[in-house]
Amino acid sequence: MDEARRGFMKVALTAAAAVTQSANAHGQSSGHGQALPSDTALRVKSLESLLVEKGLVDRKAVDALIDTYEQKIGPRNGARVVARAWVDPAYKQRLLTNADAALGELGFGGLQGEHMVAVENNANVHNLVVCTLCSCYPWPVLGLPPVWYKSAPYRSRSVIDPRGMLRELGLDLPADVGVRVWDSTAELRYLVIPERPTGTEAFSEEQLAALVTRDSMIGVAKVSATSTGDRS
Numbered sequence: 420m421d422e423a424r425r426g427f428m429k430v431a432l433t434a435a436a437a438v439t440q441s442a443n444a445h446g447q448s449s450g451h452g453q454a455l456p457s458d459t460a461l462r463v464k465s466l467e468s469l470l471v472e473k474g475l476v477d478r479k480a481v482d483a484l485i486d487t488y489e490q491k492i493g494p495r496n497g498a499r500v501v502a503r504a505w506v507d508p509a510y511k512q513r514l515l516t517n518a519d520a521a522l523g524e525l526g527f528g529g530l531q532g533e534h535m536v537a538v539e540n541n542a543n544v545h546n547l548v549v550c551t552l553c554s555c556y557p558w559p560v561l562g563l564p565p566v567w568y569k570s571a572p573y574r575s576r577s578v579i580d581p582r583g584m585l586r587e588l589g590l591d592l593p594a595d596v597g598v599r600v601w602d603s604t605a606e607l608r609y610l611v612i613p614e615r616p617t618g619t620e621a622f623s624e625e626q627l628a629a630l631v632t633r634d635s636m637i638g639v640a641k642v643s644a645t646s647t648g649d650r651s
């Protein structure tokens with residue numbers, strides 16, 4: 420990384436931290452991590468424009484950075500947690516009874532994920548996570564929320580017709596499987612422990628983690644022994 424890039428990263432991270440704190444404070448007063456206050460959004464936009472103008476960063480690089488946190492780095496943390504829960508029943512029990520402590524064992528926690536609850540899918544119950552008011556999401560284990568998670572149709576249909584919505588997303592649940600919908604807030608966020616797919620009995624923890632998708636930890640997909648990736 421050259422000096423200009425290093426300098427940019429420092430500025431960007433400082434700005435991100437300021438935004439996070441601001442959004443977090445806003446969220447705690449309203450119960451939800453609301454969309455950014457407009458003045459903050461404007462300041463971020465100005466900062467980005469300035470950085471682009473000065474040639475310190477191009478928009479594609481910013482988009483790539485966001486994509487990385489949305490798709491790659493973020494959800495890998497949650498995948499490690501799920502894989503550990505699958506191979507270690509005692510860990511799973513701790514995760515289900517005190518998620519914050521169990522996530523802390525693996526080094527995960529902090530901003531936008533201070534209070535977590537883990538919910539487990541099984542043959543009878545399927546869990547689905549939404550934030551009906553805005554976009555509360557467990558950053559330490561899933562990274563940044565995907566665009567569809569923040570969309571009005573997802574937020575409303577998850578509550579009105581979760582089964583129908585899941586079917587449209589390609590997850591057709593049998594009628595005898597109950598669907599539980601969890602509404603996230605700034606104070607409480609959820610991680611779904613998907614079912615371990617059959618045919619993975621001989622898999623290592625690492626191999627299992629590689630199968631776990633972000634979508635399965637939100638509850639809009641299952642995990643298969645041949646991982647299919649996430650919705651964009």
Ligand SMILES: [Co+2]
Pocket residue numbers: 450451452453550551552553554555603604605
């Ligand atoms: Co919210």
